[in-house]
Amino acid sequence: MKPAAFTYHRAHDVADAVGLLSDLAAAGGDPKVIAGGQSLMPMMTFRLARPSALVDLGPLRRMPSMTTIRAEGDHLTLGALVTHHAVETAALPDGFAVLARAMRWVGHLPIRSRGTVAGSLVHGDATAEWCLLALLLDAVVVAEGPSGRREIPAGELFHGFYATAVDHDEVVVEVRFTRPAPHAALTEFARRHGDFAIVDAAVALDLDGGSVTGGRVVLGGVAPAPVRVPEAEAVLASGGVAGDALWAAVADAAAAAVDPPDDAATTAAYRRRLTRTLVADACRDAAGGLR
Amino acid sequence: MNDPHLLSLTVNGTEEEVLVEPRRTLADVLRHDLRLTGTHVGCEHGVCGACTVLVDDAPVRACLMFAVQAEGADVRTVESLDDGVRLSDLQQSFSEHHALQCGFCTPGFLMLAEGVLAESPDAEREEIREALSANLCRCTGYQTIVDAVHATATSRRETTA
Numbered sequence: 001m002k003p004a005a006f007t008y009h010r011a012h013d014v015a016d017a018v019g020l021l022s023d024l025a026a027a028g029g030d031p032k033v034i035a036g037g038q039s040l041m042p043m044m045t046f047r048l049a050r051p052s053a054l055v056d057l058g059p060l061r062r063m064p065s066m067t068t069i070r071a072e073g074d075h076l077t078l079g080a081l082v083t084h085h086a087v088e089t090a091a092l093p094d095g096f097a098v099l100a101r102a103m104r105w106v107g108h109l110p111i112r113s114r115g116t117v118a119g120s121l122v123h124g125d126a127t128a129e130w131c132l133l134a135l136l137l138d139a140v141v142v143a144e145g146p147s148g149r150r151e152i153p154a155g156e157l158f159h160g161f162y163a164t165a166v167d168h169d170e171v172v173v174e175v176r177f178t179r180p181a182p183h184a185a186l187t188e189f190a191r192r193h194g195d196f197a198i199v200d201a202a203v204a205l206d207l208d209g210g211s212v213t214g215g216r217v218v219l220g221g222v223a224p225a226p227v228r229v230p231e232a233e234a235v236l237a238s239g240g241v242a243g244d245a246l247w248a249a250v251a252d253a254a255a256a257a258v259d260p261p262d263d264a265a266t267t268a269a270y271r272r273r274l275t276r277t278l279v280a281d282a283c284r285d286a287a288g289g290l291r
Numbered sequence: 292m293n294d295p296h297l298l299s300l301t302v303n304g305t306e307e308e309v310l311v312e313p314r315r316t317l318a319d320v321l322r323h324d325l326r327l328t329g330t331h332v333g334c335e336h337g338v339c340g341a342c343t344v345l346v347d348d349a350p351v352r353a354c355l356m357f358a359v360q361a362e363g364a365d366v367r368t369v370e371s372l373d374d375g376v377r378l379s380d381l382q383q384s385f386s387e388h389h390a391l392q393c394g395f396c397t398p399g400f401l402m403l404a405e406g407v408l409a410e411s412p413d414a415e416r417e418e419i420r421e422a423l424s425a426n427l428c429r430c431t432g433y434q435t436i437v438d439a440v441h442a443t444a445t446s447r448r449e450t451t452a
């Protein structure tokens with residue numbers, strides 16, 4: 001249970017980090033960025049990952065752009081090194097308050113003290129709460145590479161099985177959430193408190209008084225990557241009175257649409273049942289309004 | 292490729308300099324290089340919490356941090372709690388509430404609790420219970436650990452009130 005040897009490099013700024021990644025790769029290495037280390041280190045201790053070099057973004061924490069949460073108009077921008085716990089304890093605008101409420105599902109406090117928003121998204125676990133929230137609130141990941149900065153919309157980010165659109169020579173600098181959702185909720189089921197979920201569901205409702213006029217449904221744990229469920233969103237778009245009958249219809253549509261895996265953790269049938277229960281719960285929670 | 296780095300950090304108020312291989316975890320540097328064996332190591336992948344210490348006041352898993360990432364940091368371990376003669380109030384409370392049996396998990400629970408109480412001095416039982424769910428204990432059944440931390444929170448509030 002000890003990681004394989006590697007060389008260690010502290011980045012002084014973003015350009016330095018990008019330069020180090022390119023130089024180390026050009027010299028035949030297999031460098032990786034380390035932020036909070038809460039996913040990379042377990043992978044390295046199990047030797048599922050054996051990078052030849054680590055480029056530490058830790059020193060970039062002194063740059064406000066990497067660690068601040070900024071509300072600008074209808075957008076909320078998080079620096080790449082903002083921690084889960086910083087979001088959990090932040091006073092966020094109503095349209096993004098779901099981010100803070102969802103953090104209690106991410107591991108435990110000591111994990112949330114170190115783990116970062118960008119680290120979660122680049123790691124790309126199919127049940128990671130940040131991955132679901134990115135699809136729910138139209139996140140845009142801003143990554144800097146050797147040829148400059150580019151923006152990757154959440155819809156193009158997740159390739160499944162821990163692969164993402166962020167290239168090996170890129171460093172994520174910020175994540176911008178562009179779709180405020182004052183009526184949103186995330187819920188999940190895990191065998192042990194704090195574990196990654198078996199299935200998790202995030203819902204955002206467009207409400208007009210007591211009527212639903214549309215919304216989003218995002219699921220984790222039912223496919224190799226987190227997914228939106230158009231069939232369930234169609235039920236929300238066709239509208240109706242906010243209430244248990246509508247939530248049940250949305251949940252049934254979601255459960256019918258997914259084709260979850262049978263694996264060592266549990267069966268496809270169980271994941272489908274969880275989908276139905278969790279989508280209904282998330283709808284009910286989301287309609288409960290601003291908490 | 293052992294590429295040693297000179298690391299400077301503060302541990303329990305003392306400035307330390309250690310020459311470390313980058314792959315050495317903070318838990319291993321505390322235990323093997325600084326001989327502070329109060330920090331325990333169970334799972335080495337972030338699940339059990341036996342290795343919990345405070346880094347710049349936040350509770351973290353010392354097995355999920357490379358020591359080189361702690362450059363310039365202020366680290367507190369379980370050895371900082373007693374004054375050499377008397378146990379701290381929290382340690383005394385663990386003893387009084389039978390919050391330990393074999394004691395393997397205790398250093399991690401103590402440092403986690405110190406971190407939680409420093410950030411949320413007003414924490415009530417439910418919040419304490421939720422926070423302590425981060426760590427595993429194979430002996431006590433947890434109720435007594437929650438009791439011990441809750442009692443300390445309450446008595447600290449009374450003494451500052």
Ligand SMILES: Cc1cc2nc3c(=O)[nH]c(=O)nc-3n(C[C@H](O)[C@H](O)[C@H](O)COP(=O)(O)OP(=O)(O)OC[C@H]3O[C@@H](n4cnc5c(N)ncnc54)[C@H](O)[C@@H]3O)c2cc1C
Pocket residue numbers: 032033034035036037038039040041042057080105106107108111114115116117118119120122123125127128129130166170171172173194195196197336337338355
């Ligand atoms: C016991 C335990 C329970 C957990 N439970 C949950 C859970 O319930 N839900 C959940 O979502 N997560 C959970 N996690 C994982 C945790 O959320 C991690 O913090 C997160 O997944 C990764 O963030 P990090 O900053 O630690 O990234 P790191 O571990 O440092 O890096 C992860 C990956 O992202 C890359 N990377 C990191 N930052 C950048 C960047 N700025 N630019 C480019 N690449 C980057 C790294 O190269 C690496 O490939 C758990 C972890 C543990 C140990």
Ligand code: FES
Pocket residue numbers: 331332333334335336337338339340341342343352353354355
């Ligand atoms: S040894 Fe660090 S969490 Fe188990």
Ligand code: FES
Pocket residue numbers: 390391392393394395396397427428429430431
């Ligand atoms: S007292 Fe034995 S593991 Fe907790």
